[in-house]
Every structure is written in structure tokens, then in C-alpha cells.
Amino acid sequence: MSSPRPPLGRILRLAVAVAACACFPSPVSGIRKGIDFIQPIVCRSTVQGRHLISDDNGYVCSALSINPWSHCCPTTGDRFSCQGCELDLQCCNSYEYCVSCCLNPSKIKKEDVLKLKVAKPVTAGTYTNVFDFCMGRCRHSSASVVHENAYASDFHHCFSVQQNSSGSTESSSVSKLLGINVVVGRPRESCSLVCKVRGQSCVPSRLSVLNKCEILQKYMRCKSGCFPSLGPDQPAEVVDEAPTSLNPGACLYMQMDERLTCDGSHHHTRRLCPCA
Numbered sequence: 001m002s003s004p005r006p007p008l009g010r011i012l013r014l015a016v017a018v019a020a021c022a023c024f025p026s027p028v029s030g031i032r033k034g035i036d037f038i039q040p041i042v043c044r045s046t047v048q049g050r051h052l053i054s055d056d057n058g059y060v061c062s063a064l065s066i067n068p069w070s071h072c073c074p075t076t077g078d079r080f081s082c083q084g085c086e087l088d089l090q091c092c093n094s095y096e097y098c099v100s101c102c103l104n105p106s107k108i109k110k111e112d113v114l115k116l117k118v119a120k121p122v123t124a125g126t127y128t129n130v131f132d133f134c135m136g137r138c139r140h141s142s143a144s145v146v147h148e149n150a151y152a153s154d155f156h157h158c159f160s161v162q163q164n165s166s167g168s169t170e171s172s173s174v175s176k177l178l179g180i181n182v183v184v185g186r187p188r189e190s191c192s193l194v195c196k197v198r199g200q201s202c203v204p205s206r207l208s209v210l211n212k213c214e215i216l217q218k219y220m221r222c223k224s225g226c227f228p229s230l231g232p233d234q235p236a237e238v239v240d241e242a243p244t245s246l247n248p249g250a251c252l253y254m255q256m257d258e259r260l261t262c263d264g265s266h267h268h269t270r271r272l273c274p275c276a
Contacts, residue, residue, distance in 0.1 A: 043072035044131055052096040056131040058103040060096050080104035091155035091178065095138050098157035102134035112161050134159055176209045181275040182219055187239055190265040191273035198275055202262035206274035211235045211260060216251040219272055224249035230256075232264025235272045242268035 061073035
């Protein structure tokens with residue numbers, strides 16, 4: 001006895017189901033790996049200048065030409081440009097070019113920067129990167145100003161590592177004397193008088209720069225040596241005609257900078273004066 005045939009409707013439904021399965025692909029068993037998205041390039045840049053901007057890649061550009069999305073300067077210009085800079089002093093007449101020049105690895109070493117304190121207090125932190133150091137160092141400081149309202153020199157943006165450390169070097173002293181006339185006075189003359197005769201004023205903040213043996217020896221003979229002392233007439237040189245007990249020909253510097261004054265004088269010494 002033969003088995004009964006399945007109903008025609010059932011056969012049609014089965015055929016439709018098989019056809020539907022053939023039209024759809026099998027489910028994805030996994031997600032494809034190795035797809036990388038391009039990370040957008042973003043620069044840090046200075047914001048101090050009205051016309052120029054320097055980015056952390058070392059390029060300088062006009063404020064209008066900087067990329068509004070990445071904040072990067074065009075790479076068509078000179079990188080690490082030192083335009084308008086005195087390289088022996090590491091000082092520039094432009095803030096942005098100071099930052100650009102400072103970023104040059106041949107000028108400033110990263111390992112030296114990361115050791116420096118941001119400020120003088122012991123609790124102050126250190127710089128985290130060279131760009132932060134360059135932006136901070138190239139800004140104006142009290143060392144670049146005379147009479148509280150005038151720059152000592154056009155080159156008042158400086159990035160020297162030595163100037164930011166506790167040590168004192170000849171190069172840092174020279175840069176602090178930019179725009180200053182260093183004048184040797186005559187016996188009995190105070191620095192206030194020495195500068196006044198020349199139509200200038202004594203700059204008290206620069207007395208501490210002159211108050212060093214290496215600076216005294218640069219402007220005076222100091223044939224009998226250089227010695228620490230105390231006196232309102234210092235830094236100074238004892239004149240040859242002075243009594244033997246006063247050590248004629250010796251240069252004297254003050255042991256405490258806070259006591260330096262423009263008004264002191266002595267009839268047996270010639271003062272070294274900062275005038276501007």
C-alpha cells in the first residue's frame with residue numbers, strides 16, 4: 001500500500017522557504033580586524049602675538065594662515081627659524097621667532113629642559129616638554145626691563161637654559177646688560193651721579209649683574225685681585241693712590257646683593273655703574 005502524497009499547499013510552502021534561505025547570505029561569524037582610522041594632526045601654538053603665531057613643530061606663520069582645524073602653521077616656511085635673533089645671547093626681538101628658534105634641538109636639549117623648575121620655589125614643578133619651556137622663557141621678565149616701563153634692548157625675548165637655572169654664567173650676565181651702558185666712575189662719585197652726568201639714570205636692578213668678579217675684571221684692571229666686601233660703594237675698584245691698608249688696585253663686590261645701592265660712594269674707590 002503506497003504512502004499518501006503530502007498536500008500541495010505544504011509542498012509550495014516548503015519550496016518558498018528553501019528559496020528564501022538561498023537569497024540571504026550566511027551570518028557573519030566575526031568582525032574584520034586591522035581597520036585603522038587616521039588620527040587628525042593637531043598642533044599646540046602660541047597665542048600671544050597679534051600678527052604671528054608659532055606652533056610646537058617649530059614653524060612661524062601669520063595668524064591668518066594657520067590651519068583653523070589643526071592649529072598648525074603651513075610647513076612651507078623655515079622650521080626652527082631664528083630670524084631677528086642674537087644667537088650668541090640666545091635672545092630675539094620677536095616672541096614667536098624666539099619660540100621657533102628655541103625649539104631647535106641643536107639649541108636646547110630636551111634632557112636639560114626637563115630638569116628645570118618652572119619657578120624658583122622648591123615646590124614648583126618642572127617643565128613637561130620643550131614647547132612649554134620655550135613659551136615661558138621667551139616671554140618678558142623683569143630682567144628685560146629698565147625703569148619698570150622700558151625694555152633694556154630690542155632683543156628682550158630670551159630662551160637661555162642657564163638664565164632659568166640657579167647658576168650664573170657670563171652669557172646670562174651679558175644678555176641682562178643689553179641696553180645698559182656700563183660706566184666706570186671716578187673716586188667720590190655715586191652711580192646716581194655717574195649716570196646723571198651722561199643724561200641717564202642708574203638702574204638698581206642691574207647692580208647685582210655687575211656685582212661679580214668676572215664682570216668687574218672685564219671692565220676694570222683688578223690687578224690686586226677680586227674680593228668680597230661690604231660697602232655702599234660696591235661693586236668698585238680701589239684706586240692706586242689709596243692707603244696700603246685698603247689694598248690698592250683690588251676689585252670689591254658686595255656680599256649681599258640686597259644692600260646694593262646707586263647712591264653709595266667712597267673717596268678711594270671707582271664704582272662700576274649700570275646706566276640707561
